[in-house]
Amino acid sequence: MSGRLAALRTRLAARVRTLAVTGDATADVCLNCETPLVGPYCAACGQRALPPRPTLRELAEEAWGEFVSLDGRFLTTMRLLLARPGVLTRETLLGRRARYLGPVRLYLLCSVTYFLASAALPGHGFGERKAEARTELGDAVGTTIPESCRPSKTRVPAMVQRIREIDCKSDREPERFEQALRANRPRLMFVLLPLYAAILALAFRGPTYPEHLIFALHLHAFVFLGILVARSADLLPWRKADAVVDAVVWVGIVAYSLVALRRVYGRSRGGTLLRSVLVAGTYGILFVLGLVGVMFVAAMQM
Numbered sequence: 571m572s573g574r575l576a577a578l579r580t581r582l583a584a585r586v587r588t589l590a591v592t593g594d595a596t597a598d599v600c601l602n603c604e605t606p607l608v609g610p611y612c613a614a615c616g617q618r619a620l621p622p623r624p625t626l627r628e629l630a631e632e633a634w635g636e637f638v639s640l641d642g643r644f645l646t647t648m649r650l651l652l653a654r655p656g657v658l659t660r661e662t663l664l665g666r667r668a669r670y671l672g673p674v675r676l677y678l679l680c681s682v683t684y685f686l687a688s689a690a691l692p693g694h695g696f697g698e699r700k701a702e703a704r705t706e707l708g709d710a711v712g713t714t715i716p717e718s719c720r721p722s723k724t725r726v727p728a729m730v731q732r733i734r735e736i737d738c739k740s741d742r743e744p745e746r747f748e749q750a751l752r753a754n755r756p757r758l759m760f761v762l763l764p765l766y767a768a769i770l771a772l773a774f775r776g777p778t779y780p781e782h783l784i785f786a787l788h789l790h791a792f793v794f795l796g797i798l799v800a801r802s803a804d805l806l807p808w809r810k811a812d813a814v815v816d817a818v819v820w821v822g823i824v825a826y827s828l829v830a831l832r833r834v835y836g837r838s839r840g841g842t843l844l845r846s847v848l849v850a851g852t853y854g855i856l857f858v859l860g861l862v863g864v865m866f867v868a869a870m871q872m
Contacts, residue, residue: 647671651792655826656833659785663777663834673787677763680791684798685756691801754864762853762860763790769852773845774835785834789827796823 599605600612601622610619620628647670650658662673671679763786770782796819803815827850832842 643669643671647676651676651788652795655792656785656830659788659830659834662784662788663781673784677787677791680794681756681759684794687798688801691804754867758860758864759790762857763787765856766790766849766853769849773849774831774837777835785830789830792826793823796820796826 598607600607600615600617600619602617603612603615605612605614607619611617612619647658650661650670658670661667661670670676764783767779767783767786770785771777771779774782800812800816800819803812806812806815828842828846831837831846832839835842837845
């Protein structure tokens with residue numbers, strides 16, 4: 571213990587002597603981790619060598635450097651992600667990472683942007699559609715009592731009765747049901763993402779699981795942006811615009827996935843197509859099961 575205190579006193583004394591002589595405490599050691607400096611940044615922790623009381627000019631230069639670095643990496647990353655399917659993943663797997671946003675950060679950025687923007691856009695979710703259908707049915711038959719809430723005339727299994735109860739809750743309060751769904755969708759995607767990577771590992775043997783996970787992060791980031799474009803079509807005045815945009819977006823997502831898979835895994839066109847169908851089918855089943863589970867959870871939270 572006494573040895574550690576002596577070493578700490580020695581380092582502090584050296585820092586004080588440096589500051590007294592040069593006026594710059596960053597001249598020889600990093601103020602964050604005490605590592606000797608050999609350049610403008612610490613080789614151990616990455617902190618920039620600034621004095622403890624920087625001038626306004628130094629603060630402005632640091633802020634500008636951070637902005638230009640982040641802005642440049644963001645634009646470069648988005649350009650590759652959107653315009654060149656699979657290239658961003660290849661660059662990452664080749665170790666060229668400093669010029670791009672990391673896969674996890676990119677995924678979080680795109681997913682958070684989607685969920686926040688989707689919540690602000692006019693709703694056409696499951697709950698809103700049920701509300702519209704319920705209103706139309708009520709106007710047609712002169713009642714607003716949902717069919718799912720009426721007593722069954724025959725005896726039904728317990729599981730079917732439970733499903734009817736959940737369906738009744740969603741019919742009675744579709745707005746609350748939609749809010750609960752929105753709250754649980756990010757969790758569903760968070761669970762499905764590593765499962766998608768596992769499916770890729772089974773279909774495309776060779777690369778390690780982390781490599782499949784990087785591809786999954788990049789692909790899901792693109793899908794989030796595509797779905798956001800489709801959701802934004804609800805703002806257009808043309809009533810059929812959303813259907814047209816939806817079709818174009820999903821065709822684009824399928825084409826993007828095929829090109830990205832072929833570029834990253836290097837299989838033939840036929841092999842890529844066959845594996846893509848198997849991956850998409852398996853993932854689709856898991857997605858539907860997960861969505862049903864989310865509906866159960868949403869109904870229980872009401």
